[in-house]
Amino acid sequence: MSDTHAQTVSFVRESMIPQSEPPAGNRGAVLWMRENLFSGWFNIITTLISLYVIWWALSHTMPWVIRGIWDASSLTECREIRDATLPEGTSAACWAVLTDRWQQLMFGFYPRELYWRPVLSLIIFLAAIAPVLFPHTPRKALALTAISPFVMFWLLWGGSVWFPVSVALGFVLGWAAWRALAPLAGTLIASIVAAALPIIYWLYTAGPLARELEQAVALSIEYVPSQDFGGFMLSFIIGIAGIILSLPLGILLALGRQSDLFIINKISVGFIEIIRGVPLIVWLFTASLLLNYFLPPGTNFDLMLRVIIMVTLFAAAYIAEVVRGGLAALPKGQYEGADSLGLSYWQSMRLIILPQALKISIPGIVNTFIGLFKDTTLVVFIGLLDPIGLSNAIRASTEWNGIYWELFVFIGLLFFICCFSMSRYSLYLEKKLQRGHN
Amino acid sequence: MTDTTAARTIDRSQMQVSDEVAIEISNMNKWYGSFHVLRDIDLTVYRGERIVICGPSGSGKSTLIRCINRLEEHQAGKIVVDGIELTSDLKNIDKIRSEVGMCFQHFNLFPHLTILENCTLAPIWVRKTPKREAEEIAMHFLEKVKIPEQAHKYPGQLSGGQQQRVAIARSLCMKPRIMLFDEPTSALDPEMIKEVLDTMIELAEEGMTMLCVTHEMGFARQVANRVIFMDQGQIVEQNEPEAFFKNPKSDRTKLFLSQILGH
Numbered sequence: 213m214s215d216t217h218a219q220t221v222s223f224v225r226e227s228m229i230p231q232s233e234p235p236a237g238n239r240g241a242v243l244w245m246r247e248n249l250f251s252g253w254f255n256i257i258t259t260l261i262s263l264y265v266i267w268w269a270l271s272h273t274m275p276w277v278i279r280g281i282w283d284a285s286s287l288t289e290c291r292e293i294r295d296a297t298l299p300e301g302t303s304a305a306c307w308a309v310l311t312d313r314w315q316q317l318m319f320g321f322y323p324r325e326l327y328w329r330p331v332l333s334l335i336i337f338l339a340a341i342a343p344v345l346f347p348h349t350p351r352k353a354l355a356l357t358a359i360s361p362f363v364m365f366w367l368l369w370g371g372s373v374w375f376p377v378s379v380a381l382g383f384v385l386g387w388a389a390w391r392a393l394a395p396l397a398g399t400l401i402a403s404i405v406a407a408a409l410p411i412i413y414w415l416y417t418a419g420p421l422a423r424e425l426e427q428a429v430a431l432s433i434e435y436v437p438s439q440d441f442g443g444f445m446l447s448f449i450i451g452i453a454g455i456i457l458s459l460p461l462g463i464l465l466a467l468g469r470q471s472d473l474f475i476i477n478k479i480s481v482g483f484i485e486i487i488r489g490v491p492l493i494v495w496l497f498t499a500s501l502l503l504n505y506f507l508p509p510g511t512n513f514d515l516m517l518r519v520i521i522m523v524t525l526f527a528a529a530y531i532a533e534v535v536r537g538g539l540a541a542l543p544k545g546q547y548e549g550a551d552s553l554g555l556s557y558w559q560s561m562r563l564i565i566l567p568q569a570l571k572i573s574i575p576g577i578v579n580t581f582i583g584l585f586k587d588t589t590l591v592v593f594i595g596l597l598d599p600i601g602l603s604n605a606i607r608a609s610t611e612w613n614g615i616y617w618e619l620f621v622f623i624g625l626l627f628f629i630c631c632f633s634m635s636r637y638s639l640y641l642e643k644k645l646q647r648g649h650n
Numbered sequence: 651m652t653d654t655t656a657a658r659t660i661d662r663s664q665m666q667v668s669d670e671v672a673i674e675i676s677n678m679n680k681w682y683g684s685f686h687v688l689r690d691i692d693l694t695v696y697r698g699e700r701i702v703i704c705g706p707s708g709s710g711k712s713t714l715i716r717c718i719n720r721l722e723e724h725q726a727g728k729i730v731v732d733g734i735e736l737t738s739d740l741k742n743i744d745k746i747r748s749e750v751g752m753c754f755q756h757f758n759l760f761p762h763l764t765i766l767e768n769c770t771l772a773p774i775w776v777r778k779t780p781k782r783e784a785e786e787i788a789m790h791f792l793e794k795v796k797i798p799e800q801a802h803k804y805p806g807q808l809s810g811g812q813q814q815r816v817a818i819a820r821s822l823c824m825k826p827r828i829m830l831f832d833e834p835t836s837a838l839d840p841e842m843i844k845e846v847l848d849t850m851i852e853l854a855e856e857g858m859t860m861l862c863v864t865h866e867m868g869f870a871r872q873v874a875n876r877v878i879f880m881d882q883g884q885i886v887e888q889n890e891p892e893a894f895f896k897n898p899k900s901d902r903t904k905l906f907l908s909q910i911l912g913h
Contacts, residue, residue, distance in 0.1 A: 543756075543758075545756050545757075546758060546760065548758060549754065549760065550760075551719075551721060552721065552747060552750075552751075552752040552821075553747065553776065553821075554745070554746075554748030554772060554776045554824070555771075555772060556744060559775050559776075563775065564760055564771075567762050568760075568761070571762065647762055647804040647806055
């Protein structure tokens with residue numbers, strides 16, 4: 213009390229108090245436990261009950277998991293081994309079904325000697341996605357990322373290398389048209405031509421061109437039809453293609469819904485509401501059954517491709533609404549700040565508005581992606597052999613008839629690993645994009 | 651209102667008004683729905699002028715300067731900025747916006763970019779200035795507003811006064827010929843108003859054409875060459891600051907001045 217004068221009203225501080233540490237009892241793990249687990253009689257009781265419930269659940273499942281039998285060729289053999297080695301009445305998992313059939317669960321009926329192709333595709337995918345996900349990887353790698361979808365397509369389906377090349381040429385054509393026309397004819401005309409030209413090219417020129425090139429220089433690997441695709445490979449292809457394609461489409465739809473241009477606005481609203489208002493399973497049936505009625509007779513439009521398109525459109529409608537939420541959350545001043553500097557609409561969207569709106573929307577976007585990835589299991593209803601479909605097929609065989617839990621635990625675990633990784637990545641991204649107080 | 655600028659003597663050597671017209675507004679009208687916000691506005695701004703626009707809230711003063719760079723659209727009359735008429739032609743609008751700088755009440759810095767990136771963004775993308783050159787220009791103006799050491803921080807880490815000075819620097823990086831200020835000090839703590847006003851005074855001393863909507867009457871008195879008083883969407887009175895404050899003509903102006911200066 214040296215520099216205070218509590219008796220008088222007038223007060224002058226003569227020395228400032230420096231920062232100091234909190235008292236010793238208010239730090240560390242002991243404090244955490246005391247505060248969170250044992251802070252009062254009610255808390256102590258709930259902690260003890262929770263511990264008991266966890267112990268009870270684990271004590272019933274873990275022995276079944278750990279005692280599991282890994283080496284058998286059928287369920288009957290599993291049971292024989294169990295009865296021979298374990299005391300009577302004990303249960304044990306029969307993991308042997310996984311060692312016996314894991315290749316099928318992973319690749320479906322993809323030819324066994326070509327398994328390296330999907331595996332290599334996955335490696336290429338991981339390498340290609342890294343520069344997109346993590347900014348400290350070299351920026352030049354993005355060029356390889358742009359080529360990777362065509363390489364992966366070729367590896368997965370095989371056939372002539374000229375087919376993906378001629379498809380890729382369509383994108384180059386569109387890009388060149390845009391670069392050539394944008395300075396001359398304005399953005400609107402340039403973007404219409406840049407969109408229309410590749411479509412015309414793909415419809416009329418790409419196929420014959422690929423055939424001509426193949427005849428000139430034959431360069432092909434063994435073709436694998438879509439019917440042979442299955443298992444997690446199928447889920448991954450549909451899920452990843454859906455995720456990657458639905459994000460840009462969803463963003464465009466969100467911008468369209470905010471647009472002042474009447475037609476673009478109404479088309480976006482109509483698309484979003486119709487797609488979102490109908491269950492995905494109905495759209496999948498539409499893709500598998502109805503679409504053939506609308507397509508010209510004789511066209512054989514690959515079922516997997518149709519499913520990917522439907523899943524993409526479905527997810528895009530949800531992404532659009534999530535992104536619209538992010539756009540609505542931005543203060544009007546951000547739009548005005550960008551406008552006042554003379555940035556064009558697309559510049560201000562790309563540089564100012566979307567980076568902020570997407571950051572706000574990350575939880576919602578990842579939520580949609582996780583939903584999309586899990587919804588790929590619905591394709592079992594239109595006859596594609598995703599992991600669920602294959603588990604049915606495996607159980608239909610005489611060796612593994614009657615096995616349930618082991619397959620579903622395995623499928624669930626793999627889905628969980630994927631979805632949990634996406635969730636962790638979104639947390640990492642949110643943290644990385646944190647900027648001061650705003 | 652506090653007279654925050656009184657201590658500083660102002661160098662008027664560069665503050666000359668030329669005959670060249672910078673902004674010509676004639677017979678301009680604007681409605682929000684059926685509400686008539688701006689009525690028959692006629693205003694000619696010459697190059698080098700420092701105009702302060704004041705008036706009660708809702709009088710249309712912010713709307714008026716926001717019409718000049720088309721943040722708001724006018725429905726009747728004519729606005730010509732630097733010889734270019736504002737129509738719905740997007741090319742003209744972007745051209746004018748890149749020539750006219752604007753500072754907002756809430757700064758409107760881009761929170762996801764660093765201070766330096768905030769300043770280099772428009773020169774790089776609108777003016778197509780090479781990145782290195784844009785960064786040099788940005789550092790020059792950040793030094794001018796006296797915060798070069800904050801260049802690599804994010805806006806959220808700066809105080810309000812610093813953010814507003816960055817906003818001024820960001821506009822200056824586009825080398826604008828006209829600056830618009832929309833209540834630049836209204837959202838600031840009293841301690842920070844002075845640093846922003848000092849920056850604005852410096853700009854005025856260099857001969858920048860400025861239109862400021864502000865309640866800083868000390869600033870108006872010292873820096874402005876013309877004060878405009880608006881009420882109900884109309885220009886009620888305009889005069890040189892000396893005469894405007896000493897001898898207001900209209901009753902509305904007298905009432906307004908007595909209310910903001912009378913305590």
